Amino acid sequence: MPVYDLAKFSPLLRLWFELAIVGVLERDPSSNYPHFWLIADDLASLGKLPSLEILLAQTRKYKASLVASYQISAQLEDIYGRAGAEVIFDSFYNKIHFRSACPDAAFELGLPISEVQTLPDLQAYLTLCNFAPTRIQFDVFS
Numbered sequence: 827m828p829v830y831d832l833a834k835f836s837p838l839l840r841l842w843f844e845l846a847i848v849g850v851l852e853r854d855p856s857s858n859y860p861h862f863w864l865i866a867d868d869l870a871s872l873g874k875l876p877s878l879e880i881l882l883a884q885t886r887k888y889k890a891s892l893v894a895s896y897q898i899s900a901q902l903e904d905i906y907g908r909a910g911a912e913v914i915f916d917s918f919y920n921k922i923h924f925r926s927a928c929p930d931a932a933f934e935l936g937l938p939i940s941e942v943q944t945l946p947d948l949q950a951y952l953t954l955c956n957f958a959p960t961r962i963q964f965d966v967f968s
Contacts, residue, residue, distance in 0.1 A: 840873050850862055900928070
């Protein structure tokens with residue numbers, strides 16, 4: 827299937843993801859469910875997910891985690907508004923920032939923009955639980 831055809835499935839993917847979120851939020855928090863992982867590569871491509879902010883605020887209560895990626899913060903601001911996007915950004919405690927020309931990324935890391943703009947391939951800044959960012963290197967295995 828060509829990549830451009832994926833846009834046709836965006837409403838279906840958004841519905842599926844929203845149903846998964848609602849399903850997690852309907853779990854009985856006192857039950858012994860297995861941990862549930864939601865993974866959203868390019869979160870902005872899903873469009874607005876009405877239950878996303880609720881999920882992010884209550885993931886631990888429902889034994890759920892969300893792994894999400896996005897290209898630049900402006901994409902999520904366009905979808906959720908500035909305040910909604912801030913709620914989303916602040917709900918992720920562990921973050922990996924790759925090279926970015928966006929000043930917001932450097933501001934969030936508390937680093938000069940030149941350090942974030944010039945990161946080599948396979949290097950990033952890792953922030954865990956709001957501790958200071960640490961520069962990391964990824965290895966490629968063939």
